[in-house]
Amino acid sequence: MTETALLPTAPLRAHAQIDLGALRANVRALRERASGARLMAVVKADAYGHGALRVARAAVDAGADWLGTATPEEALVLRARGGLPASTRIMCWLWTPGGPWREAIEAGLDVSVSGMWALREVVRAARGAGRPARVQLKADTGLGRNGCQPGDWEELVGAAVEAEGAGLLRVTGVWSHFACADEPGHPSIALQLTAFREMVAEAERQGLRPEVRHIANSPATLTLPESHFDLVRTGIALYGISPSPEVGTPADFGLRPVMTLAASLALVKHVPAGHGVSYGHHYTTPGGTTLGLVPVGYADGIPRHASGAGPVLIGGKWRTVAGRIAMDQFVVDLGGDEPEAGAEAVLFGAGDRGEPTAEDWAQAAGTIAYEIVTRIGTRVPRVYVDDEHVNEQPDG
Ligand SMILES: *Cc1c(COP(=O)(O)O)cnc(C)c1O
Numbered sequence: 001m002t003e004t005a006l007l008p009t010a011p012l013r014a015h016a017q018i019d020l021g022a023l024r025a026n027v028r029a030l031r032e033r034a035s036g037a038r039l040m041a042v043v044k045a046d047a048y049g050h051g052a053l054r055v056a057r058a059a060v061d062a063g064a065d066w067l068g069t070a071t072p073e074e075a076l077v078l079r080a081r082g083g084l085p086a087s088t089r090i091m092c093w094l095w096t097p098g099g100p101w102r103e104a105i106e107a108g109l110d111v112s113v114s115g116m117w118a119l120r121e122v123v124r125a126a127r128g129a130g131r132p133a134r135v136q137l138k139a140d141t142g143l144g145r146n147g148c149q150p151g152d153w154e155e156l157v158g159a160a161v162e163a164e165g166a167g168l169l170r171v172t173g174v175w176s177h178f179a180c181a182d183e184p185g186h187p188s189i190a191l192q193l194t195a196f197r198e199m200v201a202e203a204e205r206q207g208l209r210p211e212v213r214h215i216a217n218s219p220a221t222l223t224l225p226e227s228h229f230d231l232v233r234t235g236i237a238l239y240g241i242s243p244s245p246e247v248g249t250p251a252d253f254g255l256r257p258v259m260t261l262a263a264s265l266a267l268v269k270h271v272p273a274g275h276g277v278s279y280g281h282h283y284t285t286p287g288g289t290t291l292g293l294v295p296v297g298y299a300d301g302i303p304r305h306a307s308g309a310g311p312v313l314i315g316g317k318w319r320t321v322a323g324r325i326a327m328d329q330f331v332v333d334l335g336g337d338e339p340e341a342g343a344e345a346v347l348f349g350a351g352d353r354g355e356p357t358a359e360d361w362a363q364a365a366g367t368i369a370y371e372i373v374t375r376i377g378t379r380v381p382r383v384y385v386d387d388e389h390v391n392e393q394p395d396g
């Protein structure tokens with residue numbers, strides 16, 4: 001668990017501040033952008049590292065109708081412990097044989113089925129549970145990952161129609177996922193939309209009447225209105241991060257980053273010129289200088305690939321990781337400045353206090369911002385702030 005119910009009163013080594021007010025505002029901005037569709041807040045992977053239970057509650061509060069997770073276990077925890085209205089739909093899509101189908105049916109989850117083995121397992125579980133499963137059929141319209149191939153779709157739909165007729169399940173959704181929505185104009189996007197329409201039409205031709213048809217992730221929600229259908233599934237945008245710099249900046253879409261990662265400097269000291277810094281001595285001080293010790297490392301999710309490159313805001317100035325990022329700590333060259341031990345080092349945040357963003361770290365590490373926030377480790381307490389909530393009117 002990454003949620004911290006009770007914080008120590010002593011200053012923290014490091015913490016990830018989660019701005020639930022920003023999260024709610026992002027939910028509202030996304031609802032507005034996809035006003036013809038319902039909104040699924042994707043809270044898999046502990047809400048991309050932000051804390052699934054707190055984020056789920058705030059998102060539902062701000063108007064998300066659905067929650068989405070990858071694994072059934074994530075979804076079951078939300079249903080059991082989320083304190084969510086019973087009307088909140090929860091969907092999970094990453095199943096393996098022998099999964100907790102019966103528990104999912106009893107918890108009223110929407111489960112995804114991509115092939116015949118899964119349909120057989122869910123039907124068996126529904127018989128045992130004595131109530132119908134809510135099943136969403138997943139089509140592979142071109143991603144080449146999970147989902148049913150077009151050539152196998154007729155058979156899967158046929159089997160689902162039969163099970164629906166027998167009262168064992170209700171097909172609540174037909175859905176798919178994009179491969180390249182974060183590259184606006186990529187030719188695969190139009191091809192996937194066409195394939196999706198055809199696969200939905202085939203499902204309807206065989207008599208299915210899904211409540212929701214959906215394919216849009218964050219980039220499609222932001223850039224491709226014709227992909228919105230009945231429901232959009234937003235993950236990264238919810239957390240105020242752009243799916244890619246190519247799509248735009250968060251501010252372009254009225255989004256604000258939710259997570260700020262900060263640490264307290266553990267040590268500031270003077271060193272002479274020519275002093276090697278950190279494992280392997282990949283940095284050597286060019287002259288007499290001061291070094292600051294930032295007490296977070298790759299065990300906290302700070303990517304080691306950002307060694308020598310990651311940016312940190314200290315005392316109003318951007319500093320760069322000097323040498324290797326170690327398991328628990330890294331060093332910055334403070335260029336002779338002498339902040340006190342305990343001074344704040346902001347690794348990333350919303351960017352409007354001059355601090356770097358998760359996107360800056362992604363570029364320093366050669367990865368995507370999704371990975372930066374998702375990997376922040378359990379040793380870093382999440383601290384929730386919610387300035388806005390006091391004045392907020394319940395939605396609708
Ligand atoms: C993670 C995920 C999403 C959310 O993607 P974002 O790009 O973060 O919006 C949507 N749908 C599926 C199937 C996913 O796995």
